[in-house]
Amino acid sequence: xxxxxxxxxxxxxxxxxxxxxxxxxxxxxxxxxxxxxxxxxxxxxxxxxxxxxxxxxxxxxxxxxxxxxxxxxxxxxxxxxxxxxxxxxxxxxxxxxxxxxxxxxxxxxxxxxxxxxxxxxxxxxxxxxxxx
Amino acid sequence: xxxxxxxxxxxxxxxxxxxxxxxxxxxxxxxxxxxxxxxxxxxxxxxxxxxxxxxxxxxxxxxxxxxxxxxxxxxxxxxxxxxxxxxxxxxxxxxxxxxxxxxxxxxxxxxxxxxxxxxxxxxxxxxxxxxxxxxxxxxxxxxxxxxxxxxxxxxxxxxxxxxxxxxxxxxxxxxxxxxxxxxxxxxxxxxxxxxxxxxxxxxxxxxxxxxxxxxxxxxxxxxxxxxxxxxxxxxxxxxxxxxxxxxxxxxxxxxxxxxxxxxxxxxxxxxxxxxxxxxxxxxxxxxxxxxxxxxxxxxxxxxxxxxxxxxxxxxxxxxxxxxxxxxxxxxxxxxxxxxxxxxxxxxxxxxxxxxxxxxxxxxxxxxxxxxxxxxxxxxxxxxxxxx
Numbered sequence: 001x002x003x004x005x006x007x008x009x010x011x012x013x014x015x016x017x018x019x020x021x022x023x024x025x026x027x028x029x030x031x032x033x034x035x036x037x038x039x040x041x042x043x044x045x046x047x048x049x050x051x052x053x054x055x056x057x058x059x060x061x062x063x064x065x066x067x068x069x070x071x072x073x074x075x076x077x078x079x080x081x082x083x084x085x086x087x088x089x090x091x092x093x094x095x096x097x098x099x100x101x102x103x104x105x106x107x108x109x110x111x112x113x114x115x116x117x118x119x120x121x122x123x124x125x126x127x128x129x130x131x132x
Numbered sequence: 133x134x135x136x137x138x139x140x141x142x143x144x145x146x147x148x149x150x151x152x153x154x155x156x157x158x159x160x161x162x163x164x165x166x167x168x169x170x171x172x173x174x175x176x177x178x179x180x181x182x183x184x185x186x187x188x189x190x191x192x193x194x195x196x197x198x199x200x201x202x203x204x205x206x207x208x209x210x211x212x213x214x215x216x217x218x219x220x221x222x223x224x225x226x227x228x229x230x231x232x233x234x235x236x237x238x239x240x241x242x243x244x245x246x247x248x249x250x251x252x253x254x255x256x257x258x259x260x261x262x263x264x265x266x267x268x269x270x271x272x273x274x275x276x277x278x279x280x281x282x283x284x285x286x287x288x289x290x291x292x293x294x295x296x297x298x299x300x301x302x303x304x305x306x307x308x309x310x311x312x313x314x315x316x317x318x319x320x321x322x323x324x325x326x327x328x329x330x331x332x333x334x335x336x337x338x339x340x341x342x343x344x345x346x347x348x349x350x351x352x353x354x355x356x357x358x359x360x361x362x363x364x365x366x367x368x369x370x371x372x373x374x375x376x377x378x379x380x381x382x383x384x385x386x387x388x389x390x391x392x393x394x395x396x397x398x399x400x401x402x403x404x405x406x407x408x409x410x411x412x413x414x415x416x417x418x419x420x421x422x423x424x425x426x427x428x429x430x431x432x433x434x435x436x437x438x439x440x441x442x443x444x445x446x447x448x449x450x451x452x453x454x455x456x457x458x459x460x461x462x463x464x465x466x467x468x469x470x471x472x473x474x475x476x477x478x479x480x481x482x483x484x485x486x487x488x489x490x491x492x493x494x495x496x497x498x499x500x501x502x503x504x505x506x507x508x509x510x511x512x513x514x515x516x517x518x519x
Contacts, residue, residue: 039168040169040469042445042469043445065169065447065471066163067449068449068498
């Protein structure tokens, strides 16, 4: 997936939207910027299929040698698919954060939370500020 | 970066070479340049360079310098030979640890060093405790002067000097290749915990066979203005040489089972709690807290510093509870993911009855119990050098 076409949360998760019949499905991942900032990943915990998420809620954790960070849901919805292989292949987050490194797919129950997300250019500005 | 942070003479180099700069005890220091694990492995297999200029360097001079150390430190220093160094604690009147330090008697040959003029001893103290220890030593010195009527001076030389740690199996050869020693001396034959004045890359250096990584190597103390040229020559002189940040310094010292002030050591922990009996000489000596430590040695300990190895990948962190049969029996003081052992490790204080190696315990990690086992420290011991 092209990072320029994704939406981003302040907490560095990305969102890709697609339609599945009447439903809207959000694929959620973490940005390359966040992966680079974390470095040396050792552990990841993802939620089970069926879990209801609210935007801003912690739905998992990602741990590096140095520290543990929460993963925050950028959307409201129900987890319909989880990238089960990812916790055993955390290096995928470095090599393909916007593709094979996806975390969960969520069937949206509301689109309100999408309004709080940023486009690529706005997110890049946030990263530039955080890097300094 | 907060502009008020102190900067070592290598600060600009770090920032220009991808160092991720953080506030460490009021200093802007690189936590890593790239991957902490890669830097860690660089030290275990090659040689890593660390800027440790933030650590405090206190020079002691005057006829009573030896007496000041002898009446302040937990460990005997009166018998230190020229250039010899010892690890010691500084304790308060209650036997709590004010700092852990290296105390050395300076070797001969330092006459050209204005920074150490007249000094007979040098203490290397933690950055976070530098001012506290300086004031403590000054107060101790004033008390000695009142009774003995002679002089002892403590001068904080931290900003005049820089310090570079060269650590790893290729560290000795690297320093050897750039060092000139008096009387044809050779850094490779220097004994552990000994220092000598010499030159490294043409710059005056106090070359010390010490470190905080569990590997062989040196710590080089140089005048502040020499730090950058010495650092760059070291890096350029071996393709295996790697600049390393404080992140891997922590994972390395953890594997080596070495305590860190503010984690395993504090004013509410005694050297005996911390398992540092080797650095406490009580016989015929008086220093602050000595009586308390004598009593504690007789009565036994309430808590013991242990190493824990964990199953799984989740990392125990400072303050996480240690449990036995659902009951809290201790607390984690440092935890990390060990790159060498490829598993989470921790140091913790636990009740004595559950402190034996092999004891099965668990650590509560964010509400879930992770199985842990007490193991003997250190977690990692470097392979013996080939004869």
